Each structure stands twice: as structure tokens, then as C-alpha cells.
Amino acid sequence: MDVVCLGDADTHAMGQLGLLEELTPEKVPNLAKVIPALRLPFTLPHIYSVRTILTNPARIQLAPARYADLFEERFRNRIGFSDLLFTHMTEAAAIAAGGDERNHQPGYAKLLEWKRLGARVYPSNEALAAALKSEEVSATIMWLGRAYMWKKAGIPVQAVIPAEGPRPISPAPACRGMRATRRRPSPISMRCSTPAPRWASPSGWASCRPPTRRCPPPCRPRSA
Template identity: 45%
Template sequence: MLIMTGNITRRRFVQGLGAGAAVAGLAPRTGLIGQAEAAGGQVIVGTWGGDYQNLMDQYIAKPLMGPTGYQIVFDTGMDTARKTKLLAEKPLPRGSMDVVALTHSGSYEMWKNGTLLELDTKKIPNAVHILDKLKTPYAVPHIYTGRVILYNPKYVKEKPTSYNDLWNPAYNGKVGVIDIQYQTTIESAAMIAGGSLSNYEPGKAKLLELKKQGVKIYPTNEAMASALKTEEVWMCIMWKARGVMWQNAGIPIEMANPKEGIVLYVSDQVVAKNARNKDGAYAWVNALLDPSAQVQFARGMGYNPTVSNVEIPADLKARIDFPPDVIYLAQDQDYLAKNDAALKDWWDKEFKA
């Protein structure tokens, strides 16, 4: 397997979120497991809600953590709010979260800002099985996938092989992009226009060509799913795991790996440096890597396991995994940190206008 990685560095911190707003909402909002204080104490897990939290509750909190005596409390919200909270609470001896779910770039950003604990892998027995391409000293990679092309085989008769296939005039007006994925869309265009993961500029002119061809812009992933279901669009760029979920929901799509390479998406969980219950936090991140839980996330959300000791059913593995010769790419987070505001400005004023 060939692995190509850019510098996995800091992602731009969301501007304008005041530290005071974070401190005002320190108490966890949802997900209390049990009413009495557990013998091992509470473990506060800051995370996204929805299917992700439900699966953690069903396959990690209850069966794996329950017998250990720890009480899991989910603090549900957006990852931007969790980052704000980590930064606001950095001077405090005890923070409000023990474990924090973040994207791979978000965890690096928080590590560089000195809010995260450097992990002692001796306290995480399952860490010996973490895939090499996902290892860092500060985060436990929970699940991962990669960016692919989704297409409707009813109309796209020839399986795409490149991002460039979205520019095929035969699909004018039937290609969609997602507003909240402006970074990855510009990045994908740059990859076929002479740019790179560290230079998105050539992607801008390429996207303006797509604009002239009648590209449709949708605000969210869910809106794109609806457009694919109704056949309003025939092709888009998306994370493979999301494509698997949409297939499960009956949306008529298939997936293709772009020859430019598979850009990784990793969902990490990290331990706050000032966590109140570090022992419980270590127990939790170790449980994340348990093969029984990893299999359930593969089934429920279409994500690949981050550990090597998981036996995935062959039919499921064929749907969610990538071939052994795939080229994995990691975003250059340092580049994004420096250029994100300008990229968003261009997207809003030039591409969307």
C-alpha cells in the first residue's frame, strides 16, 4: 500500500467565537447513562449527536464501559464549540470534558494549542493495533474513510476514474457540489488543474468552468442526498462512508475511486490535558478500538476500522474498504489554516455568486 501524506497541521480556528460563550455552556447537555454516580466516576465525552452518538451509546457506553463502573455522559454539539471550549478552559486545572471527538485536523489544531494530553499508549492496550497511517501521539483514531466520486449508473454509463469526469459536457447541469464542503471541492479541482494539496489556486479557474456548465450547489450533505435520490443530479464528490449510508437508504448511486488519490477523513477522539477523570478517559478511548465496536460502526455508518485486528464480513468490507494499492493523501492543514478565509471568500463571492 502506498501512503502519501501532506503535513497534517493546524486547521483554521473558527473566528468570532468568544471564549466567554464557551465557558457559559460548560455543563454537558445530553446522554447521561444512569442516574447514580458510577463507581469509576463520570466520563464526559464531547461529541457530535445523531447516529454517531447513538452507536457509541449502544456499542461502547453500555456494553463495554458499563461493566467497568464508569458513567458516560455525552456533551453533544458542534466540533467548533468543543474547540472553543478547550481553548477557553486551557488555564483551568480541571476542564468540563474528559474526551473530545474532533476531525483529524481539529485534533492537530488543539494539540498545537496545548490543550491535549500526550497519550500514554501503555494505558490503551488496543492501541497496538492502530493502523500506522492513522497514528499520532495525541489522538485515538476512531473511524476513517476517504473521498470518492458518487454517481448514478443509470445516467453515467462509464464509471468515473478521475475528478475531471465531473467536467464532462455530457453531464452539464447534472453535477452537484456542497456549500459546506467548499474546501474539499476547491482542493479536488486543484488536483486536476496543476495544483496540489498545498496549492488550491489552480482549482479556482477549474471550478469557474464547472459553474459555466451549470453546476448545482446544495447547502448540506442531506440536501445533496435528496438531489441524488430524485435524480436531479447524477454525480458529486463525497466521503465514501456517506455514500455507503446513502446506498443503504436506497439512493441509486455507485462509487468510484479517483486516480488522483484518496484524501483521508479521520474522526479522532482525544483526551483533554485538564480532564477530570483521566483514568476513565483512557478506558473510553481504549473501548473505542475494541473490535466489537469497530465492526458495528462499519455496519452502521460505513466507516473503516482504525485497527488491524477486526474481522469485517467480506460483503461489507468490499463496500467500505479501498483496494490495497490505493494512494492515501492527507490534507495540508497548515496550508488550510493560512488560506481558509480567502478560499471561503472566493467561494462565496466568485463561485456561488
């Protein structure tokens, strides 16, 4: 396997294990065209967005303004999450409890609060979307770009950037395995020979051509 698609946490873990090849301008000529804040040494993100609170405005009249609001009694049996985003839900809970993206420890007790409130966990983002559409749940935490796509698809959601501030995400970066012995042209290099970047605005997703992300070594370890 030459290229894999991973989330941030998995990319960090594989980078620490030395399983990913560092990308350089020689390997990816258009590396310089990538937004500096998105650059990591091993990954090439193709999109980015920010984390938001989503609610069904017909079911939740007063939209939550911050992560801490999602632990109120009025959300009992009305909030759901995608299991794929468990690290991000832990981080949101930690922020609500006074932690931050580098300290998830305060979030574990808050996660149990969600459990006691009857929070539902779905196996994928698509399953969560179906639950929002059927009104099985009326609130969640999700990326602004996906909220835009869901709303365009007829799912009744509105997005609020929490008062604690927007947290960025650059999901599914493409990574090239350093253990490969074959030396044919990299698919990433070929993809990155396309013209200058193009940015999408209303959706909250930014589609980067060529996609690239450099991460300063060593990556900071997460607390969770």
C-alpha cells in the same frame, strides 16, 4: 468537555493551538493495535475510507474517470457537493488543476468553474443523499463507504476511484481535551480496552477497535 469529534483539518488546527492532549500507550493501552498509517498523536479515528467519484448510472452513461472530467459541460446543473466536505472538494479541484494535497492554490479557480457550471452545495451529507435520490443532481465526490451505504439504501449511485489515485480519509476522530483538570478514566481508554481490531470490507469503511490515529508532530500545514 473531555472528548470531541473533529475532521482532519479541524484536528490539525486544534493540535497547532495546543488544545488537544497527546495520546500515549499508557493512556490508551491498545494503541499498538492501530494501523500505523492512521496514527496521529492527538486523535483516535474509528473508520477510514477513500474518496471516490459518484454518479447515477442511469443519468450519466459515461462515468468520469478522473476529477478533471467533472468540469465538462455535460455536468452542467448535474453535480452537487456536501458543504461539510469543502476542504476535500477544494483538494479534488486542486488535483484536477495540477496541484495536490499540499498545494490547494490551483483549485480555487477550478471551484469557480464548478460554480459557473451550476454546481449545487448542500448543508450535509444527508441532504446530498436526498438530492441524489430525487435525481436533483447526478454526480458528486464522496467516500466509498458512504457510497456503499447509500446504494444499500436504494440511492442510485456507482463509485469510481479517480485515475489521479485514491485519497484516504479518517473522519470524525475522537480527541481528548488537554485542558481538563478532572482525572477520571478516559472514555477513550475504556473504549480501547475492547478486543482486537475488526475490519469491514465490502463497504469500504474500516471499523477499528480500538480506534487510534497518531499524527507525526509537527503536522504539515495545509495550503488551504
